[in-house]
Amino acid sequence: METEVYRALQECWQSLEELHQQVNGSPAEANRTTLQGTTRQLRANLARLEGLLQAPEIGAQSFQSLVTPSNAASEASVGSPDGVQEASLLQRCYQTLGLPLEEISRKSLRQEGSNTDREERQRIEQELAHSRRLLEKIADTSPQMLYIVDLESFANIYVNRQVEEMLGFTAAEVQQQGAQFFGNLIHPEDLAVAEPHLQRLLHSRDGEAFDLEYRARHADGSWRWLQSREVVFGRNAQGEPTQILGMAIDINHRKRIETALRESEARFRSTSEQSAVGICHCDPAGRFLWVNPALCQLLGYTESELLALNFQSITHPADLPRAGADLSGLTWQQPACSLEKRYLRKNGEAVWGQVTLSVVHDDSGNPCYITGIVQDINLWKQAEAELRASLREKDLLLAEVHHRVKNNLQIISSLLELQVNRIQDSVAQEALLSSQNRVIAMGLIHETLYQSGNLSQIEFAQYVRQLVAGLFRIYGTDTALQLSLAVDETFCIPSDLAISLGLILNELVTNALKHGFSRIPMGTLVIGLSCPTPGAYCLIVSHPGDRLPPAFDLERSSSMGLKLVRLLAQRIHGYVTVERGQQTTFKVQFCLPQSSPIRPLR
Structure with missing residues (x-):
C-alpha cells in the first residue's frame, strides 16, 4: 500500500x-x-x-x-x-x-x-x-511523516507536520539544520543498517521501495523507534537518484510490546528448561506438541521421541480409563483437573506422577491445546505404602493389646466372682460385685475396640446396648425392664473417652437397677447422649419414681459409685446433677476439646 x-x-x-x-x-x-x-x-x-x-x-x-x-x-x-x-x-x-x-x-x-x-x-x-x-x-x-531528502546536500527539503508529533521538531527546525539533522537523528547503533539501506536505494529501480527500522532522537533527547519506507523520487538526466521520498510511522509502542514478548518468552523458556517438574503441551487428542527437559528425564525419552508419542502410550494400562475420562472432561466450565497416575518409562518401569491438566481456549471458546504439569511422586508413593504397612502392623499390635487386656480383665472378673461365692458377708459380697461390674465395663470397651477394626473410636450406641444387657442379666431384670436408648446410632467416641463414659454409665445404671427398680422391677430405663451446643455434651440415665433419701445430697453422698462418677466427670471436664420427681434423672454434662469431639461414624 x-x-x-x-x-x-x-x-x-x-x-x-x-x-x-x-x-x-x-x-x-x-x-x-x-x-x-x-x-x-x-x-x-x-x-x-x-x-x-x-x-x-x-x-x-x-x-x-x-x-x-x-x-x-x-x-x-x-x-x-x-x-x-x-x-x-x-x-x-x-x-x-x-x-x-x-x-x-x-x-x-x-x-x-x-x-x-x-x-x-x-x-x-x-x-x-x-x-x-x-x-x-x-x-x-x-x-504518517512524509519527507523528501535531497541526495546532493543530504538536507531535508520537505517534511510534513507529523515530524513535530513524532520527534518534537517543527518543519522549519528540520530544514534549518540541513544535513546535520540526519547526522544527529539516527542512533549510532543503527548506522550499520542505515548505510546498506541507502546503497540499495541508490541502485534501485523506479517505484522500488525499501523499509528500514531505526531509532530516532526526539527533541527531548529520548529515542523513538520509527519504521520508514523510502523510494527514489527524482533522477537527473543520467538517471542517477537525486531525491528520496519517505514515509515514516512511529513503532515505539510496537517495539515495547516486542521487547515485553521477548522477555516473557525468555522467562518462560528459562522456567520450563530449569523447572524440576515436567511440563508439556498436547493437543486435545493427547498428542505431545512440546515437552520440557524435566519430563524427558522423568520418562527416559528424548524430546524428539516424546513428540512422536501421545499421553495414552505412556500411561499405565490400569490408569488409562480414568486418565482418559479426566482429559475428555476438560471443558470451558471445567478447564482444569488434577490426578495421580502411573507413567511408563522408556525401559518399561512404572513411575507415579501427580499431573495437573488445564485447557487453553481461543477467543471463540474452542480448545487450542492442553497444558500438563507432571511432578514425580514415586518416592511419596513408596513412603505412603510403607506408612500404610506400618499402620497395619500398629493396628494389629493394638488389637492384640486390647485382646490381651480384655482377657486379663476377664480373669480378674472371674476371680472376683469366685471370691463373691466364697464369702458370706453381704456387704463384702456387694462390694466385690460392684468391682466385678466395673471390670466387666472396662473389658467390654477393649473387646469392642479390637472386634470393630477401628482402634481409635467406638460406636457408643452399640456399646451401651452391650453394657446394659450384661447388667440386666447380672441383676436378673433382663426380662422385666425395657431400655429406651436416645443415642444417635452414628455417634462415635474416642477410645480414651469411652473408658470414662463406660465406667460412669456402669455406676449410674447399676444404681438404677439396685435402688430405682428394687421395689417394682418393671418399667423403662432411659439412657441418652445429646449435644446441646458445639463441644458440650450431656449424658443422662433416668428411671421412673424417686427412690433417693429425702435428705439426699449428691456432693456429700458416701456412695462409692457416686463418688467415682463425680471423679470421672471431673476427668472429662464435666459435672454431675440430679433431678427428682416422677423421674429420677442423673445428668453428666461435659466438654471436649475440638481435637477429640464425639462425631458421626464415617
Whole structure:
C-alpha cells in the first residue's frame, strides 16, 4: 500500500510539472487540448491519491473531514505574493519549476490570443490552485511523516507536520539544520543498517521501495523507534537518484510490546528448561506438541521421541480409563483437573506422577491445546505404602493389646466372682460385685475396640446396648425392664473417652437397677447422649419414681459409685446433677476439646 502511495504522489507531481510547462511554454492555440487532457489527468491522480490515503491501513481521513480552522487559514494564504508557505509540499514543487502559482496565472493570461478561451484558462488555473491545496492538506493531515531528502546536500527539503508529533521538531527546525539533522537523528547503533539501506536505494529501480527500522532522537533527547519506507523520487538526466521520498510511522509502542514478548518468552523458556517438574503441551487428542527437559528425564525419552508419542502410550494400562475420562472432561466450565497416575518409562518401569491438566481456549471458546504439569511422586508413593504397612502392623499390635487386656480383665472378673461365692458377708459380697461390674465395663470397651477394626473410636450406641444387657442379666431384670436408648446410632467416641463414659454409665445404671427398680422391677430405663451446643455434651440415665433419701445430697453422698462418677466427670471436664420427681434423672454434662469431639461414624 505504501508503494502505491509513493507512486500516486509521483504521478501527481509529474502532472503538476506538465501542466506548468504547458501553460508556461507553448502557444495558447496549440495548448488548449493538451491543457484539458493534463488537467483531467491531474484530477484523476489526485482522486487516486486521496482514495489510497483513506484506506484503513493508511489511516487517512476524507478530504472534507480534514478542513479545520488552521487549514482554512492555510487556504487563505494561497494567493499571497510569496506563492506558497515555507513548509508546504508544493513549495518545493514550484520552487523546482521556478514559478509560483500567481506567475503561472499571469503568464497564461499574457499568452491569451484571439482564439484562446479566457474562461477555459481561468478554469484550468482554478483546477491548479485546488490541486495544490488538496495536496497540501493530504500531506499535512496524513498520520504518517512524509519527507523528501535531497541526495546532493543530504538536507531535508520537505517534511510534513507529523515530524513535530513524532520527534518534537517543527518543519522549519528540520530544514534549518540541513544535513546535520540526519547526522544527529539516527542512533549510532543503527548506522550499520542505515548505510546498506541507502546503497540499495541508490541502485534501485523506479517505484522500488525499501523499509528500514531505526531509532530516532526526539527533541527531548529520548529515542523513538520509527519504521520508514523510502523510494527514489527524482533522477537527473543520467538517471542517477537525486531525491528520496519517505514515509515514516512511529513503532515505539510496537517495539515495547516486542521487547515485553521477548522477555516473557525468555522467562518462560528459562522456567520450563530449569523447572524440576515436567511440563508439556498436547493437543486435545493427547498428542505431545512440546515437552520440557524435566519430563524427558522423568520418562527416559528424548524430546524428539516424546513428540512422536501421545499421553495414552505412556500411561499405565490400569490408569488409562480414568486418565482418559479426566482429559475428555476438560471443558470451558471445567478447564482444569488434577490426578495421580502411573507413567511408563522408556525401559518399561512404572513411575507415579501427580499431573495437573488445564485447557487453553481461543477467543471463540474452542480448545487450542492442553497444558500438563507432571511432578514425580514415586518416592511419596513408596513412603505412603510403607506408612500404610506400618499402620497395619500398629493396628494389629493394638488389637492384640486390647485382646490381651480384655482377657486379663476377664480373669480378674472371674476371680472376683469366685471370691463373691466364697464369702458370706453381704456387704463384702456387694462390694466385690460392684468391682466385678466395673471390670466387666472396662473389658467390654477393649473387646469392642479390637472386634470393630477401628482402634481409635467406638460406636457408643452399640456399646451401651452391650453394657446394659450384661447388667440386666447380672441383676436378673433382663426380662422385666425395657431400655429406651436416645443415642444417635452414628455417634462415635474416642477410645480414651469411652473408658470414662463406660465406667460412669456402669455406676449410674447399676444404681438404677439396685435402688430405682428394687421395689417394682418393671418399667423403662432411659439412657441418652445429646449435644446441646458445639463441644458440650450431656449424658443422662433416668428411671421412673424417686427412690433417693429425702435428705439426699449428691456432693456429700458416701456412695462409692457416686463418688467415682463425680471423679470421672471431673476427668472429662464435666459435672454431675440430679433431678427428682416422677423421674429420677442423673445428668453428666461435659466438654471436649475440638481435637477429640464425639462425631458421626464415617
